[in-house]
Amino acid sequence: MHDVVIVGGGPVGLFLACELRLAGCEVVVLERQPQPDTPWKALPLGMRGLNAGSVEAFYRRGMLSALGVEDDPHTSPRGLSHVAGMTMDHTKVTLTTLPTPALEGVRTSLEEVETVLSERADKLGVRIERGVVVDALAQDDDAVVARAGERVYRARWLVGCDGGRSAVRGLAGFEFAGTGPQLTGYTALTTIADPEKLNLGFTVTPQGMYLRTPIGGHIGLLDFDGGAYDRSQPPTREHLQAVLRRISGTDVTLTGVHLASTFTDRAMQATTYRRGRVLLAGDAAHIHSPLGGQGLNLGIGDAMNLGWKLAATVHGYAPGGLLDTYTTERHPVGARILDWSRAQVAVMRPGENAPALQGVLRDLLATGDGTTYVFERVSGLCNRYDVGSGHPLAGRDAPDFSLEDGTRLGELLQEGRGVLLDFRGALEQAARGWTGRIRRVAGPARDDLGLDAVLVRPDGVVAWAGEPGEFERAAGRWFGEPEAARQVALGA
Structure with missing residues (x-):
């Protein structure tokens, strides 16, 4: 029996498979297309833009160079973004919330992204089966069974990453709600x-x-x-x-x-991303118009968020409710993207009021504040999850802290584990219980923002930042009980 079956071998399915395999899960990917190559994935039809959030994801797993990008994404943003067909002037962007985020958008293609992820999946030992069409699903308290003709796949969990016309979504009975097309x-x-x-x-x-x-x-x-x-x-x-x-x-x-x-421009979303042992990610969970190029980026964010949580659940150390935070964190992000898509369609819809509305938007984009607002929306930098902490950094994408020896946080996250940056060296004893799940790195940073320590989840989100006395509570919330307590609970 597999740990996880992933239905769909596009970028989202491959990224998720790599995340799970990096964490030691047994994974098989089932892709309906017999061959990966198609003109729709190659340039120019397959042209896509990776936003700042996706660039960070590839950077934190050491894959930027494979995309032909330097492994240091800390540069000024380029003009890859538009809203309602109006190109943004990125020189007007001013970000003050976080230091050195990955602002560099990357223009690429589906073909290139899938090639990079396929090579990584092969290196990690992910099994990919092509020409497999899943036509039936069944699940109970212990497992999920997927059927593709006469072939049967049994796993502890199944994730549908099979696109906007997802078979998994229908077979598993997910509700798909939203608005119909205007164009x-x-x-x-x-x-x-x-x-x-x-x-x-x-x-x-x-x-x-x-x-x-x-x-x-x-x-x-x-x-x-x-x-x-x-x-x-x-x-x-x-x-x-x-x-x-x-x-x-x-x-x-x-x-x-x-x-x-x-x-x-149908804008539809699954009302939940999990039903029992079946989950959805990418276009299987949400569809919208391609305006602004948000679909691929939204799906990569889903995979990055889900991977470590599902792996922790497979290995048995996930705290209660961890897997359900996938829906509570990512569903609102998807809903905002759907509304962003709807807003752009409304601006472009022909009619006697359209020129006035477009003029207002152009005026806003001529200002620094207006352009910065739009950039934060399309880049994903405005996202903030509720992680149970009121610190301004908590729940946000982590700054790429640089230690005194030049090592950056992004490099430390390549193993797919959480990272504790212990700037004052006060948490050695407290962190020992999570040694296999959290990598502790002690020592000062070139700019620690005045913090004693920062705990970063495997997906690069700040789980906690503050005084040392609060660390254990935060670690327990996201990484489960300390190993010694867990062994006692298991009767070891």
Whole structure:
């Protein structure tokens, strides 16, 4: 019997598999597609942006260099973000809440992300089976059974990472609630006879929005038809040209369409991310329009949050209720992203009031405060979990503290364990009970923010910061009882 079966071998499923295997869990990934390669994952159609939160996740697991990025992400942000088709000027961003967060966005592709994660999964010993379509699920108090034709997979836990049309979500009976579509979106690789008639980048018009990138004939369209065209019929050259002409207000000509697909702005979310021994992550748990490129980043955040909690549950040292904090922490984050997506659609929706609303937003983006607010939303830096502490750092993404020898916190988190930064050296005795779960590092930092110590969870979130006398309570809340007490409780 496996510890965990993951259904879905995309970036979220692979990231989660690596997290679980790093913690010593036995994992198998079941992916329905027989081959990983597809034009939809490669550039330009597979273009994606990793936000600050995702960059931190890759950095804290030592994978940035594999993505072609230096392993030090502490630089100024680049202009990878937009809101409602309006590009942000990142030079206006001012962040004062946390020192040296990873502000560097990374432009990449699904193909590259999956390649990096697949190679890591292979190195860690994750078993990946392709061409497997799960068609039945059953669970009891002890295990989950997944069936794929005649093949049977039995595990203690199962996680659905199988996308917006998740089979796991339906088979396990999750409720999926939200709002219906207002638009049909198109993404296509075309041949444009007269590309000079179209602006580069995002262009919002009275009829919708279009995107032209510098890569070949890659275009994107948002047509406010109530989602009527989505999957109703193939997007032909004639249809795409007609929509593009109407939205752009030009007589541009498409001489060929090589690949094309449609999507909508449905904004739906599972009401809980756990039912018994089945959990959801990524698009299986929430879907929304691709505006702002939040889907991949939201899913990576899910995997980073869930991995260590599920591993602790598998190994039997998780404190009571730890696994349920996955839903209580990540569900509100997903809900905010869905609302962010809805807000952008509202701004772009054609109508006599749209220009006024767009003008207000442009005015806000012309200010430092307005741009900083938007950047914090799209980067994930505004997230704060309730970790039971009122300290300003508690529940937030940890600053990348640099010790006197130059070692950074991000490097210390690569093992996937919690980290105790004991700046004053007062917690050696208290930390011994969690030696296998928390790595204690003693000594001063170049900037300790005036703190005695900081406890950081494996996902990089500050679990506690403050005076030494509060450490044991915080450690017990997130990492379970000290080992000696646990052995006594188990009758060892």
